[in-house]
Amino acid sequence: MITRILTSRTDEPASARLAALAERSASGALSTEAGIVYLAAGHVVHVESAVTPALGDLLTHSGALAPDGWWEAIDRAGRRCRVGRQLVDSGHLAAGALELCHLGALFDAAYFVLAHDGPVLRFRPGVAHWLGAVRSVPVATVLRESGRRRELLHRIWPEPAVDLAPLARVPGAEAVDLPARRGRILAQVDGVRTAAQIATALACRTFHTLVELRRLAAAGLVAPAAPAEPVAPVAHAAPAVPVAAAAPETPAVPGVPAAASTAPGPAPRPVFPDEPDTALLRRLLHALEAL
Structure with missing residues (x-):
């Protein structure tokens, strides 16, 4: 049983x-x-x-x-x-x-x-x-x-769409004297990647990436990308390969986020890995030890 x-x-x-x-x-x-x-x-x-x-x-x-x-x-x-x-x-x-x-x-x-x-x-x-x-x-x-x-x-930027939507640069907006981390993140904004994909490409923590992207949005430099135009179906296209019904939950694979998207392609290994915010994490660690 x-x-x-x-x-x-x-x-x-x-x-x-x-x-x-x-x-x-x-x-x-x-x-x-x-x-x-x-x-x-x-x-x-x-x-x-x-x-x-x-x-x-x-x-x-x-x-x-x-x-x-x-x-x-x-x-x-x-x-x-x-x-x-x-x-x-x-x-x-x-x-x-x-x-x-x-x-x-x-x-x-x-x-x-x-x-x-x-x-x-x-x-x-x-x-x-x-x-x-x-x-x-x-x-x-x-x-x-x-x-x-x-x-x-x-408080930085009240539009939560920045967190999950594909992001694009605002046409005509100029980035001047950006901090190094923010500049690296802006360089990854291509109209396709989401905040999570940008974080993965740079090996940054996602929350740090969100903070910088919302600051870029508040400065008028980035915005959610416009929806792509629908593509007309191609005549005589090959039949789609059947996809098995998704299980309620995909087992976690060590080192690989479950269901993580790889679009627009394999993320490059970062040339400048994001520096960890150790001060914040140490404060959290000390607060937990005091409980």
Whole structure:
């Protein structure tokens, strides 16, 4: 007999369900349309979203960890859900560096999961992430930080379409004396890429990219791209290849965000990786240690 452990989709917002699960000290994976939140004993231990770079990409592209070390840890400890512990025990990465990068990735992904507070798709009790325990965060802290980020972005530029839509440069607008990070991000705006794709191309944290893109939008330099003109069908086109019905959720692949788009092509390896905002992450780490 097979026991059904999946909850059905409801209209309950993710924030409300997370708060309820925290009260019950629940463990498992909460899925929404924007990502997956992993809980252990009512605390958030990891968050994945298709629109944020994966933790492995942030570690390897920043130079903090060699790609061989990342994949070795996955090979040795992925099935045991101890990849984070393996990275530290093997000497590939210092515990503090892993915690700082993990916190940044967690809060970035949580912002998108909670930005529009969409409905919960399902909750799978007992499901753990292959990364394993690195730093657990109270649900209340995740909700508060996501709200703070949403308010900050709104103050910079109140149009949330910038976060998800393909972006284009405003014709005739001139960029003068931009900071280096903002200039690199503007150079990636091509009318096709979204904020998430720009972040992935530059190995930046997505929230940092959103901040700069909203500043560029406020300065009149970028805007959501106009919808593409519909293309007339070609006569005698080859029949479309049938596509299998999508499963409710694609299993996470270590180092690759689930369902991440690669358009407009493979992202180039960054020449100037984005410098991590270590001051912000250290403040978050100190605040968590004080709880």
